[in-house]
Amino acid sequence: MVKKELSEKEQIAKELEQWVRKMRCTGSTGIKLDNFTDIKIGADKSPVDKNSKTFEVFSFEDLKDFVKRTSEQSFQEIQLDNGDLISGNFVNGLRHGYCEILIQDPVKSVVSIRGEYINGYLNGKARVFFEDRCWLEGYFKTGILHGFTRKFDKKGRLTFVGSYQNGKPVGVCWRIKRGGGSIVGRVVDGEFSGCRIAYIYPDFLTALVGVFEKGELIKAQEAEVQSIIDGEQGVKIPVFGRPKGPFHFREIGTFDKICTVGKSAEITQNSLVGQLDLTLKDPYESKTIEIKKSNIPGAAEGIFVIKDVEPNTVLAFYNGSRANPQEFDPTTWETNNYKIFDPSNIPAGTIDIPVWAQATKSYCCTLAHKCNHSFLPNSEFVVYDHPKFGVIPCIITIADIFKGEEVFVGYGYDLEDSPDWYQHAWKDSIFAKEGVSYKDWMECNVKRPLGIRANK
Known part of the structure; x- marks a missing residue:
């Protein structure tokens, strides 16, 4: 992919991204934080x-x-x-x-x-x-x-960067969330609580800035990183533009609702407008993808990138209600079109898009459920810890995708129990024609099988 000249904001975001990347270095690959003279x-x-x-x-x-x-x-x-x-x-x-x-x-x-x-x-x-x-x-x-x-989890993934005094975190600290986002702000009694706490998305530019309690979003508005201050002890401090637009709230799906109110006891009814708007788009996702008629024959809508993107770029999120296991009907794909694994409840949990929410005019807070299947995918589903919707699937790229191109993932169905269109697509694929086994294709192309999905 041809590298374009970065804008001033993009350069600032790139600096933050590079800093966090350096913070992840532990020496396990031969590169230590000590190797960087600028830190x-x-x-x-x-x-x-x-x-x-x-x-x-x-x-x-x-x-x-x-x-x-x-x-x-x-x-x-x-x-x-x-x-x-x-x-x-x-x-x-x-x-x-x-x-x-x-x-x-x-x-x-x-x-x-x-x-x-x-x-x-x-x-x-x-x-x-x-x-x-x-x-x-x-x-x-x-x-x-x-x-x-710095703190790391049991898999060696960076989870915290900040300063300590007398055994307690102080000043502006970072909590690195799964999927690439970060909570950043001045800690109070060791917690990310209070106003002017921010959740920064993986582009290190887009943010939700507002009130958090113990690292959990209460209410926040969209903002962008404007500049960076080098804090004491080597901690980067992002400076944000003025937050604006509707309020976003913590909204975790349940069996009967796609979004429900989080901790909002002190929030007035008037300020719930943004929360009750199921067409309030995710501020990051709206910068990466759009919904248009799919290029796949017979398919309806699909996801298209609105700018050139590189591999390992988060594109879209998959929020929904939690499917009730008692309502599961394995005999028809029509009732299971939008079901996907629930990473917050592995292995039994399932996320679903209710029938009323399948039209974008009714629900478009997140849009990963509009992504279509291909046996030559350019993206895949991974786990993401979202500030509003909790731990959900997201789409991340595995190849360069150019502006205007459609995004595809490999669904990874059980071939024998998959819908007819999926079986026909496999028979027509270059892999089946070359004699590649479906099992081998799965092992190479699908990290997290959906199990229950169909084209939109």
Whole structure:
């Protein structure tokens, strides 16, 4: 795809995207955050309250009977009666230098600590691993987390970037959500709560700015990133334009409704207009796709990109009601056309688009349900944590798609139980004609089979 010259806003968004990408580097692929000379991080320069929360599990008293006291630095390996292992450098009976701690019976959910010690206390960069296999990397002073910090989930995915003081997050922090979005704002008592909190979409330009409570959207309006401030400890602070337009609210689908009110007890009836409007389009999705007559013979509507997009670009979201299992009718595809996996309730959950909502004039908050099938897909379904609709499927590209081209995914039906049109399409596909087995095609092209879907 030919690279075009970026606008000023796009350049700012690109800078944020590159920064987050660097934040994801852990060294597992050979690239560490330390490799980037433009990233200035470290411990906070303010004094530490030694009574603050600490991850340390061993006091000096716990180790005094096991350590050899020498005035020169020496490597020692200590195994306690319960199996806990401490290995590293010691001076005068105190940990001094790089040390590792392995804990058999987790204390404070901590199973391992690896980092630099000075006179018995963590000082400098260290990693703390937890019982749930999540972990953090941060800067410590006298045993207290006090500086730049990153957190990762059990799969090594970045979940948090920010600064800590006295064991608590402070200032503007980032919470990285599944699918590529981020919650950004000044934390209060360690939580993303209050006004002027933002959810930034994966383009690092489009945002919902407003009121959040413990990281959950209460009400917000659309805005765009206008500039960036380099905060303390290396944390990027996005500056937004004035929020405008209708309010967006947290709206999670249920068995009988495609959208329901979230935490809105204090929201007035007049301010619910945006929430009750099922044609209020997602601000990000409206910049990526549009609905037009499909190019597939016999199909109705389809999704088309409104700009050139590269691989790994999120295009559209699949919100809907949660299908009631008691109403499932496997004998007819007409009642199952829009059913798809519910990633918030794997493996039993199903998301559906009710009959009344299948026309875009009735419902267009999200439009991924209008995407058609191809055995040569240019996109696929993955999981996305949406600020309004929670954990739902989304469409992400797997190839370059040029402005005006239609978007396709591979549905991945069970071939024997699929509708007639799907079986005919497989027989006419280049893969079937070349003798490729359907199973092999599935393994190469469909990450998440839909199971229950049909062309629109």
